[in-house]
Amino acid sequence: MNANKALWEKGDFTKIAQVMRQSGTALVATLGITKDLSILDLGCGDGTTALPEAALGATVLGVDIAGNLVAAGNERAKAAGLSNCSFQEGDAAALVDLKDKTFDLVVSIFGAMFAPRPFDVAKEMVRVTKPGGRIVMGNWIPGDPTLVAQILKISSAYTPPPPEGFISPMLWGVPDNVTERFVQADVPKENINCSKDSFTFNAPYAPSQLLNNFKNYYGPTMNAFEAAEKNGKAAELQQELEALFNSQNKSGDNNTTSITATFLRVTVTR
Template sequence: MNQTTSAIPNPNKALWEKGDFTRIADTMRESGAALVSKLGIKKGLEVLDLGCGDGTTAIPAAQLGAKVLGVDIARNLVEAGNKRAKAHELTNISFQEGDATNLESLHDQSFDLVVSVFGAMFAPKPFDVAKQMVRVTRKGGKIIMGNWIPGDPTLVAQILKISSSYTPAPPEGFVSPMLWGVEDNVIERFTNAGISRENISFSRDTFTFNAQFSPSELVNTFKNYYGPTMNAFEAAEKNGKESSLLSELEALFNSQNRSNSENTTSIPATFLLVTVER
């Protein structure tokens, strides 16, 4: 009957439990805190951070006094988030496993603010994701998304574009996460979830990847710890193209580095900032 259902692997969960995204997140902390500082967070505000990783935006929100729940599909990132919260001596934040397409454990209208920065965009079934975010947000509350933009010339869109050229074609029915970076798609998904068009607004913002090591070392960090790039290198290796992929990524990272030192990295990446008024 249904005995094998729970054993069916979730490819999205497997992708984000692969490697160790905390290594990438370590280069994103400053921009995460800067973005949170603009969201008008006050003490006592109830915040859901969806696709939170190990807390790049969730922990700064808690430090501003919000009561924060971080939800991520990857068990290792949830564990890392709870560990970081404990290290920061924060008692107003917790992290738990969950799927952005089905937040069944969360009650309707239970959060003042739902945040998802480069998180929920990677979940499948984007219309379900939008419905879930709207469902758990209180009337008068907000949803804030940060989404990478397809075709954008800056870092992350180009990493994903280069990586995809080395990997097999996605399965039938696959919806690119990058479509969350297209305004018309965002409007369609949220209006389908019951939001009026006039309550959806957009702007462009920048996340900067800062590291105390060279761009080439940052490429190696993506190669060894970032699920999509790890998959690309595995596929490229099977086709004898690993060195070609490495060369393309090193050229990209070096050309976009804005640091004045060869041994440090500062690479800005443009994203679409989505604001939804509930």
Template sequence: METLTEKINPNKALWEKGDFTRIAQTMRESGAALVATLGIRKGMHILDLGCGDGTTAIPEAKLGATVLGVDIARNLVAAGNKRVQEEGISNCIFKEGDATGLYDLNDDSFDMTVSIFGAMFAPRPFDVAKEMVRVTKPGGVIVMGNWIPGDPTLVAQILKISTAYTPPPPEGFVSPMLWGVETNVIERFRAAGIDPANISFGKSTYTFNADCTPSGFVDDFKNYYGPTMNAFDAAKKNGKSAQLQQELEALFARENKNINSGKTSISATFLLVKVKV
């Protein structure tokens, strides 16, 4: 039986909808490549926040860190724990939790907190920044990967197109895409006690590699990615499903750089944030 909290938490419902692991499978190579640049050493304690099924958490563990993956979606936590069990990884565990209130995690617990396209989607961004700073040890580092509003590459455009078909958000809603704006990141971490001089930015790319055509990859987003699923639900009510499908297929075909028939490779630009605590 659902609790009242579960019924009124739209963020939890969004990420438990569908099966994001189907999308995450196309992100594995880029996840491991990003982790390899973070200076992770054996024995480090890492929090991977908004971890999904372990796209970055598992590579972190393979470098010798002790990793706790936290995600709001029960199905993704279960999928992550299944992956580590199948791979025989003993230094990584996944548990359910909310980035806006990591109540069961102690202050100063982690050498590094990593959140790649995860915590950015949580509501109350100032609470998210405060919690990430709180659980990270002094001298530690926070790493975020955030999609950039208005960016012409894949994910920002998927979310932009999807938003055009969905009802207006409730009053007080803060777009997750604002985590991709440097001034907002500085403001949020400054409120959590971080000197702006300790915040650095760069741009990087994630490449989605799918063993299907671009139109087949659109179907994966349509059937398994919460935001796109919601957009299609709304479009269907308005008789615009075909129009949404056409827009997304044109986007995916345009962005595909794989010359092999039946395969798709699409890069997406994101803001890489590093915060010294």
């Protein structure tokens, strides 16, 4: 079993994605999408950005390594009546089913950053983008004090060290690394732009419930709790994450959640 596939099929990311819909739609609204565009949404999950892209009239293909999320995305597109949006399984580092220069826009929001072999991921995204087209990535930033970077940092402290040669997905949140990867994929340096942006998790329930969803349905957090249980440190991990979620909630109400996380927005012009 592909370890990355196993990680993202382990839980049920749709439970997390439900609190990301509003910001996903808002982000898509900034991409200048028109009806004539062909879009690849890479590491698409169940379509948090793919469905809003299709709702604007573009033809959208969502590709994700997790079969359960692909199935969920196709169900959501069908329920929304979006015949211009479809999902299929695929690996961001080897898009073997996709031809060169196929898409006007490649979007990957917190998706392709988690695929191994980042230089291959950059090459594949560039390969399938038409000349004059764009690539837009959203990547979490290492060491950032906001929610997701901290969840991943805390979780990593409780899990066994990664295998030799492992490249942290968080390096996609470092502009110099992003530039190096796309330059090696033959993109001129001046065509690569990085800026900070924000994404808000909005939930009609308490931060403790959102943490519970991460604990039960988000692969990296699930792995951290499994490892912590074995080491007798599950209560410690729970405490750390509870403090994080509660301190970052800006809803003004303990029964609802609104947590904003900072990410690196990458725009590459082909």
